Amino acid sequence: MIHFYHVTKRFDAYSTALHDVTFHIEKGEFVFLTGPSGAGKSTLLKLILRQMVPTEGQIVVNGRNLNAMKRKHLPYFRREIGMVFQEFKLIERMTIFENLSFILTVIGLTAKEHKKKAYTALRAVGLQHKMNYYPLQLSGGEQQRVAIARALINDPLMLIADEPTGNLDPDLAQEVLEIFNAANLRGSTVLVATHDRDLIERSNRRVIALDHGRMGEEKAAATGKTIARNDSIFVNWS
């Protein structure tokens, strides 16, 4: 589903965000992307979303080579991805319902379908009773759940989340993880970027670690066994 082949992303001669990163995420997998701040997690997610292109290497997502993708095809590609942003990226002037319904307008669904889908998505995150609230009337955790509902509203092939539990207490973080698990069970490939060690350990999923833009460790799901290791990189888990 997501394939990185020797991907390097340089912003200038002195700033390399990712260096020779290679990994593969298969369809239906649930993978954590971890590493300390500045490791290159957000850059990697931006590359998957094709907000930027790699300086070197190739990225193939859902069978499409992102390096060669035409700009006019980009919106349709992004519709296959449900993205949960660290800073939520909700539209403040719209109600919660409108924030979700807007995605469906973009896709071209009818108003009747909007109501049904938006309600279902909000119920999945337990916020159906707040559909007429504005984002700023909600707590950080609630806004995060709305962002998740928005990402899931169109049953995406891939769910990608950037620090989705960064603003949540442990209980809410667990709730969010359960929502991701449910999406994964429904068939979505899930990639969660986080530095929340507890969350990773509780979920017992495959882990890809980055440090200073380089691949650190890959740990297999269930066994926790290291399946790949770059010995030149020390990943500080503590």
Next chain:
Amino acid sequence: MSEFEAQLPSSTVTYFFREAVRRIWVSKRSSFVAVVMIAISMLIVGFFLLISENLGRAVEMAQGRSRVDVYLAVDATQTQIAAIDRWLASQPDFARRRFVSRDEALRRFVSYFANLQGIITQLDGNPFPASFEVDVAPNTMQSPAFLREAKALRGISGVDDVQFDWEWVRRLKRVVNIVNIAGIIAGVVLALAAAFTIANVIRLTMMLYREEIDIMRLVGATERIIRGPFLVEGFLQGAAGALLAVMMLFVSFEIARRAIAPANSLAWSFLFNGFLPWQKLGALVLCGMLAGTLGSWMSVRESGEEAV
């Protein structure tokens, strides 16, 4: 059609208009400036159109009444007169004619200028030549063929002179053409100026919605969906400005017609003959809409080029 392409659903078009109206309302002041700018531009264009329209009507009326006088030589024989008559009859442009004998010409002069009757009695004989008065079909005088026919007519034996007094009509027509050209130039320049104003207003609106546009792009909105409301916003501003211009033009015309031009004066017939026909009013409104859409298109195109 590729796998990615899809038709624009009607709910999306509704969304375009709803969003455009909302954004105009949110940015009332800048939208008002854009509408006024379009209105002023279209008012000036409409002013030129109105002058050109009324002068054009005057030209048409003059052309409809055009007449050629074929003066015969004083010593023209009946045979020559008959030959000239036959020649005139054979030319389609000169077909409607009336013969005015020397006596009738004298009678007309006396009836028109009764105070000059004494001069006539002092002359030895009738000084007025016989003539043919020929009604010319409208627009005929513009044709080169007609000028060739008039030259040929002058060469016929028994013809002394051929006069056609429509040089002033030609001059008027030239004025109409100048007004038209000036109107077109002013229209293009002003419409472009208005389009640039709208472009700046839309640019400001887009800056206001920059974050929202970024989110839209990230969740898979096409450029068409993102640009649509802005294009409709420019279109609506252009339409509102043009409609305002039409109203202002009509009110100004009616006030000027009543205040400046008394009935039956020359100014009345030339400049206040009538308001613009609906086709030209429609064209004016369309022009405003196009200017508005062009302005917003300039802005959204820039934004699209920056986007990733």
